[in-house]
Amino acid sequence: MTIYSIGDIHGQSGQLDRAIGLIEQDGGPEARIVFLGDYTDRGSDSKGVLDRLIAGRDAGKPWRFVRGNHDRMFMNFLLSGEQHDRNIKSGLSWMNRRLGGPKTLESYGLGGAPMFLHSRNGGRETLASYDVDGRSLSDLELAQEARVLVPEAHKQFLADLPLYIEDGQYLFVHAGLRPGIDLKDQVEDDLIWIRDGWLDSTKTHPWLVVHGHTALDFPQHHGNRVNLDGGAGFGNPLVPAVFDEDGVFTLHEDGRRPLRPPA
Known part of the structure; x- marks a missing residue:
């Protein structure tokens, strides 16, 4: 077959x-x-x-x-604002353009400019703010807006994989x-x-x-x-x-x- x-x-x-x-x-x-x-x-x-x-x-x-793994990172960000995965030893955030989170959010109408801080605890890259449409959003505020803009069908698709x-x-x-x-x-x-x-x-x-x-x-x-x-x-x-x-x-x-x- x-x-x-x-x-x-x-x-x-x-x-x-x-x-x-x-x-x-x-x-x-x-x-x-x-x-x-x-x-x-x-x-x-x-x-x-x-x-x-x-x-x-x-x-x-x-x-x-x-x-x-990228589908899980997107899903976890939507669920809780989580930016990190323990398998990324470099400490890069999903919101780093190398991993591509900002491009995903941009496709749902949340294009913006991420700014990062480096945590003292393990050196993980952490989103300090995300500037979009003249507003400066925290990671949790950004995740909340994403939850509204991402269709339920998309969230369910990711959850059911x-x-x-x-x-x-x-x-x-x-x-x-x-x-x-x-x-x-x-x-x-x-x-x-x-x-x-x-x-x-x-x-x-x-x-x-x-x-x-x-x-x-x-x-x-x-x-x-x-x-x-x-x-x-x-x-x-x-x-x-x-x-x-x-x-x-x-x-x-x-x-x-x-x-x-x-x-």
């Missing part, structure tokens, strides 16, 4: 439309697609990306979605797995954040693991896993992939191209 997948979108709604078009060109309008998370941040239209995904799902498209999807010989997950740990015992932080101990592992799994999270210049097949984060969050094209009995392929305007592990 043929299944398609799209890696980290990061607010690139135009690239998302292009990728879905390539999939429908190959597999028709009812193609099964698994989206690998990180729908928001960095790109200019996180709102448009979520609008598109939710509309497709609600129209009955056979689309499924997993949670990414599963951590992985097991589909026959494939496992779809945002970041990867902790090698040697049963799937049922994997923890969320690893499933949406892991790099160390995962990217260099040659361990085989019961499935071909399809993931994103670690940005490359182009998707890569590593034998035991396929990384579909081709760097769309940093300006690269969003490259969808197809998995079927003939193998793994990336999709382009001129059709399928094989994606194989190194010889």
Whole structure:
């Protein structure tokens, strides 16, 4: 059975439309697609990306979605104004433009200029104020305004995202797995954040693991896993992939191209 997948979108709604078009060109309008998370941040239209995904799902498209670390950061900011994630060792705030929170808020009509303080407790970068429309908002005030502007459907979509999807010989997950740990015992932080101990592992799994999270210049097949984060969050094209009995392929305007592990 043929299944398609799209890696980290990061607010690139135009690239998302292009990728879905390539999939429908190959597999028709009812193609099964698994989206690998990180729908928001960095790109200019996180709102448009979520609008598109939710509309497709609600129209009955056979689309499924997993949670990414950026989706969790956005959700946590909306819930409580939380700017940090314990997995970011640098102490950067989600509101730092490198992580992309301001671009996400801007897509909902909250464009502004963030100013930071550095906490003495661990050196974490902390939002001092956010200047928007002539007003200076604190982190909690900004989160409150965001909660009003972000549609309930978007908040519910983020809250309901599963951590992985097991589909026959494939496992779809945002970041990867902790090698040697049963799937049922994997923890969320690893499933949406892991790099160390995962990217260099040659361990085989019961499935071909399809993931994103670690940005490359182009998707890569590593034998035991396929990384579909081709760097769309940093300006690269969003490259969808197809998995079927003939193998793994990336999709382009001129059709399928094989994606194989190194010889």
